[in-house]
Amino acid sequence: MREWLKCFFYEKEATLVINGKSYKPSDWEKIGEGSEKRVFKIKDEKLCFFIPNKWRSEDDWNSKIEAEKYFLDEMTKLGMKTQQFELVSIDISAPNKPTYTIKALTTTDFENLCKEESIVIHNPKGDQRIIGTPPDFMAMRDKFKDKQFVREVFKKFIDEYATAYTFSLPVSALQSNDDSQHLCFELSANPEQPPVVRYMFWDVVSDMGNRALIPIVPTLKELRKGAESYTWRTNDNDALAALASSVAYSIYEMLNQSVKQNIDPFKFIKELETDILSAIDDDAFLLPALEHAKKQAVKMINENLTELSQDQRSNEIFIGLMLLAIPTDDIDLVKRCFQFCSPSDIKKEQVDKVMEIASKYNNPVIIQCIKDNLGTEKEKVQGLKPSFFKQHQVQINEIRSTVSNTM
Structure with missing residues (x-):
């Protein structure tokens, strides 16, 4: 070299x-x-x-x-x-x-990529921070007060955020990053259509480390608030606020780069963030993104299950699979995981662990499925100790009777 x-x-x-x-x-x-x-x-x-x-x-x-x-x-x-x-x-x-x-x-190169794909890229750490030709965000500023307009802008971004959360991808709403996450806007040839914001990733190795892409779908509450590792987060929608803030900042940068505006950046970004957050902080808007992430998780887990053989059957593997399958709300996937379970060897703490995650996601069908398959095994574990002592006591009594008759 x-x-x-x-x-x-x-x-x-x-x-x-x-x-x-x-x-x-x-x-x-x-x-x-x-x-x-x-x-x-x-x-x-x-x-x-x-x-x-x-x-x-x-x-x-x-x-x-x-x-x-x-x-x-x-x-x-x-x-x-x-x-x-x-x-x-x-x-x-x-x-x-x-x-x-x-x-x-x-x-x-990015210049040609932007022309070919009709996108504009915001690279906040680059020598050239804006690549491509931004749309006239100032002309459409008032449209961001329209919730439906904002949701059109965010329709892909919110799906991508749910996917990023599920697979632990390096996005700033969930973790501190070096230089992995960037934003871009897809531009429509139709001027009536709003630009569509998306994540764009490169230079990801330092932020990904040695992690594997293991899908754990968040709950709706987690999707709104973000990762618990951000201990400073106190509001239920802090992660959504971070999404709104990052997009508002990118829009300001593009706006300021194309035509120098005599505007207060802090005021502009904060007001735009508020308008965006009021539109995206809505369960009806967020739930389809969760469903999107669940489908991707199910696909990956099923592919991995296909690669596993019955020779690898163990309760350790079973528990690991269940911790991934339960959050997907896919009952067929959960049932498929039971082929790797050895019910006669299952431990009470393993059953408790599965039930704990099932309770967290609170899907009644899945909870009942687990009870039907593991409930009796848990009862056997709990009932094993008294039945053992009962049998042992009978043997002791028989010995005592034999000894007494010989004396």
Whole structure:
């Protein structure tokens, strides 16, 4: 990797080969840099490529970019909008030098992406904070007082938030992040249609860490308030307020970038946040988002169940599956999990754990199903001790009688 980088930066006659096409140093330009990556764009093309910055270990670099692509691909499967990467090998050579190869990421540059997909991106930590052409948010400011208008703007965003909560994706309403979450607006060709806000993810590895995408659907109360790890949260709708605030801030940034406005930013953002929150803090608007997240969770859990074999049957696996299945409210999925249960070996504390989560989500059908399948086993556990002592006492009495007759 070091030899590749030396050739890239210092050999003026170097030749770069990406996907079978050759480029000279005059063909590319640097457009961005971070602590781990440098980003270059091929001039007059859409192609960007990411190469290491200050990496000592090639294995670590490869692991980093492979994890980045993996997580973004998994998020895409969940319906989230992500930066689309390809993992490629890039060759470099120079006169009288051998050919060196590294793994790298390629993607479409944001300017072209915004034109192709009719979006505008807010990247609050970027050198270029607004990418694309924003709509005239000032002209539509009063429309944000209309709850139905706001819900049209948020119709995808609230689904994505419920999905993010379910799969522990890095969104600021739920956790502190480095640089994973960004917002974008999808723009309609019809001026009567409002822009649609969405999450957009890239650079997610540092915030995702080694976590797996394990689906645990929140309750409606949790969806409104957010994660308990935010101990400062005291209001029942704090997470929704955070969503409203982040979108209001993005709108202000886009508004201020396109035409410098003589407005008080704090007043503008707070008033817009209030209008948004009054529209989205409504159970009828939130419940479909929860149903959306439940369907995604059921799909993933069923796929994982298909990969499990009966040889892996154990109560530990069963309990883990039930903790995921119960929040989905899918009775068929819950019943399917029982194939991994060993009722004769189940412990009282395991039954109690399942019943605790069932009580939390309070689905009467699922609660009854659990009682029907595990209730008798719990009773057996509770009744085992007295029946044992009763039988033991009979044996003692028989021994005492035998001893007495012989004396």
